[in-house]
Structure formats: structure tokens, C-alpha cells
Amino acid sequence: MKAISKRIRAWSLVSLGAVVTMLVMSLAVPFFTAPVMADEATKAATEAAPKVEMAKDIYFKTEGPVSGNPAPELKATDYPSYNLPYPLSENRILIWSIAQQHLYFGSFVLAVPIFCMIIELVGLLTKDPVMSKKYDDLAHLLVKISLTAYSVTAILGGLLLFSFITLYPDFFKYISSLFRPVMHIYALLFLAESGTLYLYYYGWDRMTHGFAKWVHACMGVLLNVFGSVLMMLANSWASFMMSPAGVDEKGRYLGNIWAILHNALWNPLNVHRIIGNMVFGGGIVAAYAAYKFLAAKTLEEKAYYDWMGYIAMFMAVGSLIPLPFAGYWLMREVYGFRQQMGITLMGGLLAWLFIIQAVLIGALFFSTNYYLFNGMERMRGAEKYQKYIKYILFLTTAAFLVWLTPHTLVMRPAELKAIGGQQHPVIGNFGVMSAKNGAVNTMIMTTIISFLLYQRSNKIVVVKWEAWGNAALMAMFTVALVNNWWLAIYGYFIPANVRVGLSVPQVIGTLTTLFIGSAINIAMMRGSKLTGPIEWGKISVRSQYALFSLAVSFTWLMALMGYIRSSVRLFWHVMEVFRDNSPWAFTHTIGFAANMMSVNVMAFWLFVLFVFWLGELTSKHAVAEARKEAARPAMAGGSE
């Protein structure tokens, strides 16, 4: 036995070493190429010393040696297209669909390892061996679901690459000349990620105890490092097209790859996308669990998938709460980079799409609250909190209505007349950003209140300071909400550049209720009496449809915001550097764009159902085992 554990220990260390080596090798590429390039540069410099032309970086305003060709000036005939019926005759429609599907799957396979890393660690830190195994099995099941999606992502990535090369040859030649080392590192990291993923998945049953298990968890962390770096590199291409840096005004490369990488919108996009991936991945896993719950034949199955859906929903909503703040930062940086770009997005051509976004975000918060209210049915003793639901719902609805009120719309004369001017005389006042910030913070806080009540549903608080704890919670939420509303009103009376800063104290108030509120709530539940165990599986069917609603709304939201981010460049391939002279360099109508998004969303969900079904074929045995385990803690009381 000891010999086996030693062998496993050695084997797991070798695996970890291999993973680290892959990481180092991938990232070492630029250090090998740099001296060669430097030699070439020195040689060129000595041969033709006076010829080195210096130019100014378009964004960083630093001087650099011109090291590349200017962005090409294309003609309509430079875009080879297929002779297909409209709209497929437009190359961008093909790229749009393929890129959207690639991004959906890429997002999913980046989010799943994040969940696995967290859930595996929770399993490691859980002292109850039954619950620990339950968490570990859930993490294992998630990787299994994502394996097929991983291959699909790679295939779609290949399809996207070929589409770029064949449909936009000049554009791709220019972009790849700038990002040459980045693209190579990307490909090598992809190899490293695949290797790590296979070691992580196939090593799961070998590395189950002690040190080997921790090594396995470390591989989970490194898998996420690879995944996140991959995403950041790919983000740099998209953000460069929106906010170019590292090139001069003609689009000539100035020799510093870091300047291109660190363009103005790169980091805001990185943060926003990582958080968005987690909401999206959580939504898909929750939808998978809901699908399995609805198809379940026995109470044990229902219990297992109800629990899985709850965990996935918890992850998704935990990420959804900070997501608007990251989005706000991204928009703020867009305005900072080019004010006109921000106005096109939120006050011009694309403003209607932002109203649709507001409605969808409202749908996410309503779905979440509805699921939590329904989730109280799992617990005896939750009745005492159900009377508060109507107040929470009222507050959320009021905030939602303010949140979706439009401000500046493109309207026909008849519509203008009906409304009474460009803005409605009364509710037009809710259309400005000051009101929106107040509204979204209110929606987030009501969701936090729902969650705190849900956590308490089956517990009787026994700590001596119960009255003080409740008073502190009440006071904190009251102060945060009043502070939030007061700042929203105050914002009407001060100039815009000052008002932007008000979002900070509003966010601080919301985050205080989230972190301090949760901490007080958890402290109050120390040693509390249970009114009964959580009866997993005893939840309405409607709640599972709320999970579907959450997942599909978010999928549509991603399609919408991806379109907005991309189409804000208008007739530029690379903003103000590389002009789009294709015959279709106009902006689509909102109706056409929305139909395209719907087609993409439906195609993706059909694809996902296929992936789930494939996962079913291979994992029936494993799930049966997991179900047996799942039945036990529900009987024992559970530590949830």
C-alpha cells in the first residue's frame, strides 16, 4: 500500500513538473526570439544607420522605431466573398456567427475549470467526509461535461481562423504581422492547456488522497492560469481593434509588443470577460442541472440535481453581482479613450440596444430572486420570511423600471409628438446615468437581502446578540439604500465629470452590505438550531424554468453586448487606423442584428444540448454512483 502511495506521489509530482515546464516553455518564446530580432535590428542599424525612422505611438505618445508596414488601404474588391443569397453574401455575417459560437464555447470551457478549482478546494477543506466526496464528485462531473465542449471550441477556433484567412485576407495579414509572437504563444499555451486538462481529468481517480490530491488541486489552478492567459491574449486582438496602441497614426508597428498588448481597453475587457464567463458557465451548468432535474425519475436524482443547480446558480449570481461594476469600468474607459465612441454606444446609434440590455439584466435579477424565493420551499421554517417577499419584489420592480427608462432615442416625428419631445416630461428624468446607478445598486441590494433571508430559512438563531445583529443588518441596508438614493438624486445637480465619481461611494455601500452583511449573517447562524434539513429536490418545477431563463437571458445578453462592442467601430477595422472599405461597411438595422443574435443563441443551445447528450452516453455509470452518494447527506442533515 505504501509503495503504491509513493508511486502516486512521485507520478503526481512529475505531472505537475510537466505542467510547469509547459508554462515556462510557452512564455519563454519571446525571450528566445528577442535576441535574434535584436541582432537583425543591430545589423540593419549598422548597415543603414540614418534610415531608422522614428514615429509617435498613437496612444502612449512615446517615440518608437518604425518596424512594420502601414495599415493597407483596401478597395471593395479586396474582400473575396461567396456568391450566396443575402445575408450570407456578407463576409461579416459568416465571421459574426462563427466567432459568436467560438466565444460561447470558449467562455464555457474557461468558466468550468474556475468552478472546478473552487469546488475541489471546498471539498478539500470540508471536514465532513461525505460532503467532501460530494463536492469532489461534482467538480469531476463538471470537467467531464466540459471535455466535449473543449474539442468543439478548438474546432470552431480553427473554423474562425480559416474564415479570417479566406474572407478577410488583408486584414488578417496586417493583424498577424502586429501580433506575431502573441499568436505563437497563444498556440503553444493552447497545447499546454490541453495537456494540463487531460492530466487533470484522467489523473482525478489516481490522485485522491493526501499530498497527491493537493498536487491535483494545484493542476486545477495552473489550468486556470493557462485558460486566463489564453483569453487575455485573444482579448488583446479585439481591444486593439477598438483602441489601438503601439502603432503610429498610419498603423505602423513601433517595435514594442507590450504597448500593443496593454492598449486602453485590454484590462477592463479582461476583467469584465472573466467575470462574465463565470456567470455564463454557471448559467449553463445550472440549466444542465435543471434539465436533469426535470427528467429525473426518482427523488434521489431530483435531490442531486437540485443541489447541483443550486451550487451552479450560486456561482453564477455570485459573479453577476460584481459584473455591472466591471461593465461600468469598461464603459468609462471607452468614454476615456474616445468620447464619441461612448456616445455612439449609449446616446446614439446603438442606444436602443442598451435599453434591451437593461431589460435582460432585469430578467437576470428577477430570475435569481424568483429562484431564491422558490428555494425557500425546500426548508421548513421558511414561512416566517415569506411575508417579506412582496416588499423585496416591489423594490426590485421599481428599480427595474427606472433602470430601463430610455433617455435619448432615435424616433420618428409621430413618436416624438406622442412622447412630448425628445424626453418624456416626467419619466424622461429617469433616463440619465445618475438614476441608473441608483437603480442597479438597489436591484443588487434587494438580491443580497433575498439571499441572506434564504440562508436563514431553516435556522433558529440562538446567539445572545441576536437583536443587535438584526439591528446592525437593518441599519446597514437602510444606510446603504438611502445613501445610494441620495447620491442618485444629488447627481442631477452637479456636472457630469463630478457625477461619474459618485458611483464609487454607491458601489462601496453595495459591497459593504454584501461582504459585511454576509459576515454578520453567518456569525449569527453559529450554533443555530435547525428547523429541519434542507430537503433537496422538494422545489417547484417553476424554479427550474427560472434557471433556464437565467441561462438563456445571459446567452442572449452576451450576443447583444458582443455585437455592440464590435459594431461601435463603425467603418473601421482598427479604430481610426485601418478603414473598412468592404461593400457592407454599414451598420445593420437593430431588427436584423437582434434576429442574428437570436439565431446564434438558438444554434448554441442546440449545440449544448448535443454536448449534454453526448456526456450522458459516457457517464451514466458515474452519475449513478454520485446519486447514491447524494442521497446520504440529505438524510444525515447536510452541512449546507
Place this chain on the structure above:
Amino acid sequence: MDKIRRNAGPILYIVVCIVSIWFFYWFGAVYHN
């Protein structure tokens, strides 16, 4: 020493996490000239 050996797993995990966080700081937040 024995304590370190007993907790080698968690220590390795924490080290990997710290190195990963440092890497993202170096890669994402530091401007390289």
C-alpha cells in the same frame, strides 16, 4: 520540519496560488517598456 512535511500539500497549493497571482500582476498590470 515535521510540521512542514505534514502540511506539504496545502503549502504547495498556497505557493502555486501566490506565484499565479504575481504572474497576472506582472503580465496584466505592469507596463513593460
